[in-house]
Amino acid sequence: xxxxxxxxxxxxxxYEERRLQRRITLVFVLLAGLFLSxxxxxxxxxxxxxENYRRMAxxxxxxxxxxxxxxxxxxxxxxxxxxxxxxxFNVLLDREKVTDREGIVRTLxxxxxxxxxxxxxxxxxxxxxxxxxxVIVKEDVDLSEAxxxxxxxxxxxxxSVAIEPKRSYEEGELAAHALGxxxxxxxxxxxxxxxxxxxxxxxxxxxxxxxxxxxDLTGEKGWKQVIVNSLGRELRELPVGRHPVSGNGLxxxxxxxxQRELEAGFADKAGSAVFLDPDTGEILALVSRPAxxxxxxxxxxxxxxxxxxxxxxxxxxxxRAIQSKFAPGSVFKIVLAIAALESGKAGPxxxxxxxxxxxxxxxxxxxxxxxxxxxxxxxxxIQKSCNVYFYHLGRDLGISLxxxxxxxxxxxxxxxxxxxxxxxGTVPDEEWKRRTRNExxxxxxxxxxxxxxxxxxxxxxxxxxxxxxxxxxxTFYRPFLLKNREVRDGVEEVERAPxxxxxxxxxxxxxxxIKEAMWEVVNRGGTGTRAMIPGKDVCGKTGxxxxxxxxxxxxxxxxxxxxxxxxxxxxxxxxxHPRIAFAIFVEHGGYxxxxxxxxxxxxxxxFFEKEDRKEEPTxxxxxxxxx
Amino acid sequence: xxxRRSIHxxxxxxxxxxxxxxxIGVGMVYSATAGGPLxxxxxxxxAYLLVGFAVMVLVMAVDYHTLAxxxxxxxxxxxxxLVYLLFxxxxxxxxxxxxxxxxxxxxPAETAKVTTLLALSFFMSRRxxxxxxxxxxxxILGVVGPPVLLIARQPDLGTALTFLPLVAAAAFLGGxxxxxxxxxxxxxILALPLLWHxxxxxxxxxxxxTFLDPASDPKGVGYQVIQSKIAVGSGGLTGKGFLxxxxxxxxFLPAQHTDFIFALLAEERGFLGSLIVLSLYFIVxxxxxxxxxxARDRLGVFLAMGMVALxxxxxxxxxxxxxxxxxxxxxxxxxxxxxxxxxxxxxxGMGLVLNVWRRRLVN
Numbered sequence: 009x010x011x012x013x014x015x016x017x018x019x020x021x022x023y024e025e026r027r028l029q030r031r032i033t034l035v036f037v038l039l040a041g042l043f044l045s046x047x048x049x050x051x052x053x054x055x056x057x058x059e060n061y062r063r064m065a066x067x068x069x070x071x072x073x074x075x076x077x078x079x080x081x082x083x084x085x086x087x088x089x090x091x092x093x094x095x096x097f098n099v100l101l102d103r104e105k106v107t108d109r110e111g112i113v114r115t116l117x118x119x120x121x122x123x124x125x126x127x128x129x130x131x132x133x134x135x136x137x138x139x140x141x142x143v144i145v146k147e148d149v150d151l152s153e154a155x156x157x158x159x160x161x162x163x164x165x166x167x168s169v170a171i172e173p174k175r176s177y178e179e180g181e182l183a184a185h186a187l188g189x190x191x192x193x194x195x196x197x198x199x200x201x202x203x204x205x206x207x208x209x210x211x212x213x214x215x216x217x218x219x220x221x222x223x224d225l226t227g228e229k230g231w232k233q234v235i236v237n238s239l240g241r242e243l244r245e246l247p248v249g250r251h252p253v254s255g256n257g258l259x260x261x262x263x264x265x266x267q268r269e270l271e272a273g274f275a276d277k278a279g280s281a282v283f284l285d286p287d288t289g290e291i292l293a294l295v296s297r298p299a300x301x302x303x304x305x306x307x308x309x310x311x312x313x314x315x316x317x318x319x320x321x322x323x324x325x326x327x328r329a330i331q332s333k334f335a336p337g338s339v340f341k342i343v344l345a346i347a348a349l350e351s352g353k354a355g356p357x358x359x360x361x362x363x364x365x366x367x368x369x370x371x372x373x374x375x376x377x378x379x380x381x382x383x384x385x386x387x388x389x390i391q392k393s394c395n396v397y398f399y400h401l402g403r404d405l406g407i408s409l410x411x412x413x414x415x416x417x418x419x420x421x422x423x424x425x426x427x428x429x430x431x432x433g434t435v436p437d438e439e440w441k442r443r444t445r446n447e448x449x450x451x452x453x454x455x456x457x458x459x460x461x462x463x464x465x466x467x468x469x470x471x472x473x474x475x476x477x478x479x480x481x482x483t484f485y486r487p488f489l490l491k492n493r494e495v496r497d498g499v500e501e502v503e504r505a506p507x508x509x510x511x512x513x514x515x516x517x518x519x520x521x522i523k524e525a526m527w528e529v530v531n532r533g534g535t536g537t538r539a540m541i542p543g544k545d546v547c548g549k550t551g552x553x554x555x556x557x558x559x560x561x562x563x564x565x566x567x568x569x570x571x572x573x574x575x576x577x578x579x580x581x582x583x584x585h586p587r588i589a590f591a592i593f594v595e596h597g598g599y600x601x602x603x604x605x606x607x608x609x610x611x612x613x614x615f616f617e618k619e620d621r622k623e624e625p626t627x628x629x630x631x632x633x634x635x
Numbered sequence: 636x637x638x639r640r641s642i643h644x645x646x647x648x649x650x651x652x653x654x655x656x657x658x659i660g661v662g663m664v665y666s667a668t669a670g671g672p673l674x675x676x677x678x679x680x681x682a683y684l685l686v687g688f689a690v691m692v693l694v695m696a697v698d699y700h701t702l703a704x705x706x707x708x709x710x711x712x713x714x715x716x717l718v719y720l721l722f723x724x725x726x727x728x729x730x731x732x733x734x735x736x737x738x739x740x741x742x743p744a745e746t747a748k749v750t751t752l753l754a755l756s757f758f759m760s761r762r763x764x765x766x767x768x769x770x771x772x773x774x775i776l777g778v779v780g781p782p783v784l785l786i787a788r789q790p791d792l793g794t795a796l797t798f799l800p801l802v803a804a805a806a807f808l809g810g811x812x813x814x815x816x817x818x819x820x821x822x823x824i825l826a827l828p829l830l831w832h833x834x835x836x837x838x839x840x841x842x843x844x845t846f847l848d849p850a851s852d853p854k855g856v857g858y859q860v861i862q863s864k865i866a867v868g869s870g871g872l873t874g875k876g877f878l879x880x881x882x883x884x885x886x887f888l889p890a891q892h893t894d895f896i897f898a899l900l901a902e903e904r905g906f907l908g909s910l911i912v913l914s915l916y917f918i919v920x921x922x923x924x925x926x927x928x929x930a931r932d933r934l935g936v937f938l939a940m941g942m943v944a945l946x947x948x949x950x951x952x953x954x955x956x957x958x959x960x961x962x963x964x965x966x967x968x969x970x971x972x973x974x975x976x977x978x979x980x981x982x983x984g985m986g987l988v989l990n991v992w993r994r995r996l997v998n
Contacts, residue, residue, distance in 0.1 A: 068882065
């Protein structure tokens, strides 16, 4: 039944037709309305908000790339490099150029001398990174390997060698604590005003000079603007930006030769030492043992290496020269002698009889010499380090006078050396006892303080500065490590002038007595004979700082090392117009004369050997420092 | 076939607008792929345009009544191909909707739109009763349902949903009562929670959620919408210039030669370019509606209006996605997005409408 729709009568159905037309109109109106609303939307997006979206599009495509400046180098006082920026070569693999993945792994394994598994792992690490980002397949290859790879670029187009500057501590552990180390800036540092302008991921000094002079060493960042695509690939550079400015080089007061001698002298012993120029406060050598290798921090550090450094019981990261606080022991007897002579409470002729002990305030205090020293005068008391003499002297002086002179001589306050986190130590007196422990001062404590024990705490650098001041006649310089900066391209800043912190007027007669006593300690059969250098008139004083109370009556060298007393040796040379002053602290070293004095001798031998050899130029250098 | 007289019977405005849009499309495909691994696509699209033009002329030439009488044959063939695809279809982008024909891949779902339109129009024109009863509604669903279900099984829900305007148009113009419309509108609203919890896949839920708040997932699904809006907005009034759109040329814009080609146009040609293109689309729709009004019989009306429904909805959905007004669906922009199947099928559909105009007067 072919139904001819052409003659359909549908259209004659007026009602149906009306409704159809109405609905078509409705559809038209609806669509027209929608199109209009779309146009409004477009207008709103493109014309009203166009600027905002244009900025967002620019943010998408323009990337500011920070250009890191080279960090300043660090040299010793004679210009020998200690810290440089080493050029390191990384071998990169361009994954986009790789066609035969297994083949390239085999080739790399052969060329780079690495197991295939290692290479596969390194490539796999970049799985989620954009393909144009090269894989670092081997870090820090040596020059010959880099050159070999470069020469084979045609055969191995997917491999390239990239240069990356790395901080290089040329001498490894040498002077590690003075130099410090660098690392990525921490969030705690970022929040400090000192680090304003630094960004996450920046390399920053973490300790030592690297930290103290970070602003100088860092330099100024540059930047460039590049166009990137959605994958982050840099397409081209825009002609705007700024070159980075390298950091200033630093020339230190350290003498690498002395530093080496000092480190060698310590061998595997723990402790610290500071050698100073007593005429300027320049630090010639500074050591803290055990040390660490700052290069370890410059590499990509593994968490386990961190944990081992932080948790090590030897605390290798601590700079003992400025941070460890110990009793000065017998070295403090010099402070008492100065206090007595300057205050006039006793003269050099004061004598005392030492039977090996003294009974004061109903308590028995021992001398280290069991049979006693017999009758001793002040010089001999220092030379023999007689406790009894100083027990009585201390009792007669009283704690206030002792404390006053200890402060005068630099104890209880920071030396203000150019290193971070220096400790001030403690000089106890009645007021201090009340303030910190809310207890009265017991007279017996004065007796302990008199031989450098009790609550007394000093740092090695304070001791060295003290020795320097005694040697130079009472001038306290601010010890420092930075001689001058290289401002730019080899142009050096004027050398830093010595900074006098404090000058105390010591009577020539006082100095004469003290120097004579300290000279005899070394040169006349005293406790420090092992530091003697013929013709150089070395002056010194030994000291022991007790580790545990129980060991008080036992000979230190008969104790196991862990509880053996700590040894001090402090001094200067030569006796008249000293050129070098020092303090050496050997942890668990027993008697200072046995362990610390030989180290001092070793370093001074080197110092005088150099001085004698280069008498002329050194003289000239010294004249320029003090016009 | 084309008598001299029929030159005057061609709706030149419609034909011109269709060709203009398709040509602009070739240009934008060129811009979207220039310098990249896909840079050959513009030439292919131009070739598809020529084929599409030939198909359009061919479809216009044969009397649409003749085509309508054959519509069930086309329709049956379509269903067969769609069934075949479920088993042997070539998977591109995880849907098995592609038929490999020698060097080209063909998407039968696109042709299915035209054959379904033809079959549905034929069915609607034969209907004798006034109004639209339940049985008629069932018949409409009976015609449109099978291809929709087969395509949804590929699974290509986005394309399947573009058939629904056909149902709406047929029902609405077929005389469905306002009361029934209201009921039909209520059902999905009530069914939505059920659908949400039991039917929608996680991926589809994410799509809807990110549409509601693109910033919640700026690097995932929301990324496309954000980048698309940035592209459109940054075009400003006059655009950044041909091949100068940074969002497009630096590939921040996703699927820029297919689903997001309008964003590229808006970026490079600005508001003025978008205005021109949207106007051209509106002219096409306007002319189709005018042809429906002038059609000499109900078959012509349904063909033209069905085409309006298919075409307008796809344009509105696609541009709506680009402007961030709708969730991302994967519907191409008719005539402009890269893709031969869509372009040729759309032009074939337009050929049908031109055909209706050409034969609007009873001889």
